[in-house]
Amino acid sequence: MFKTIVFDLDGTICHHKASYPKMFYEIFGEQFNKHSDTWLRHMLHNGEHSGLEAVQSCFPEMSLEEQKNALDTFTYRWSEAQVPFTGIFEAMALLKANFGCQIGVMTNGPSQFQWAVMNKLGLSEHVDFAYASGDPFPAECKPSIPLLRKLQNQHSFESDTALFIGDNLEKDIKPAREAGWSALHVAPHDDKVDPLPLSDFIEAAKQDSLLKVNWSSLTA
Numbered sequence: 001m002f003k004t005i006v007f008d009l010d011g012t013i014c015h016h017k018a019s020y021p022k023m024f025y026e027i028f029g030e031q032f033n034k035h036s037d038t039w040l041r042h043m044l045h046n047g048e049h050s051g052l053e054a055v056q057s058c059f060p061e062m063s064l065e066e067q068k069n070a071l072d073t074f075t076y077r078w079s080e081a082q083v084p085f086t087g088i089f090e091a092m093a094l095l096k097a098n099f100g101c102q103i104g105v106m107t108n109g110p111s112q113f114q115w116a117v118m119n120k121l122g123l124s125e126h127v128d129f130a131y132a133s134g135d136p137f138p139a140e141c142k143p144s145i146p147l148l149r150k151l152q153n154q155h156s157f158e159s160d161t162a163l164f165i166g167d168n169l170e171k172d173i174k175p176a177r178e179a180g181w182s183a184l185h186v187a188p189h190d191d192k193v194d195p196l197p198l199s200d201f202i203e204a205a206k207q208d209s210l211l212k213v214n215w216s217s218l219t220a
Contacts, residue, residue: 087216
């Protein structure tokens with residue numbers, strides 16, 4: 001049924017155990033709200049970027065070495081604050097075994113920043129491919145149908161055999177459906193729930209509703 005299943009990262013595979021604004025203040029010494037528009041514009045734009053661009057734009061008075069050190073510190077501390085949802089990697093393995101499909105990840109964000117998170121989670125041990133939008137490929141942010149086409153061409157699959165799983169309706173779900181993919185809107189959590197049969201999971205992918213899921217509850 002599915003030859004490729006692509007997951008979003010933040011809010012789908014993992015969640016954070018720290019306050020972004022608080023961490024920003026601790027590292028840069030200024031309130032995040034003061035810089036949020038500029039910061040996010042540089043952290044989330046189309047094209048190849050590492051995250052250094054955001055630091056340079058917000059704190060031009062810093063030396064290049066200071067800018068790099070600040071980004072490295074923020075990147076490390078933010079990645080260390082990320083926690084995978086319980087059972088997510090077992091769920092990926094179950095889906096891969098059941099469908100014989102490839103598993104991928106597509107996340108928005110600078111290359112250095114997002115890969116620090118993915119490496120901290122050991123993501124490469126569980127997926128066949130993973131990209132941040134700031135990587136040289138695809139160098140493009142969600143929501144984007146052309147981005148999904150890039151993934152199809154890069155990994156040799158057709159839209160009618162693909163499933164995108166994400167927590168953001170606008171960035172993940174709507175563009176996937178417009179591109180002819182199946183899409184599953186999820187709200188992962190770690191609360192105790194009854195087992196979720198794979199057949200029910202597949203059926204949910206055909207619906208427009210939000211699936212509140214504990215990944216560890218997924219069963220064959």
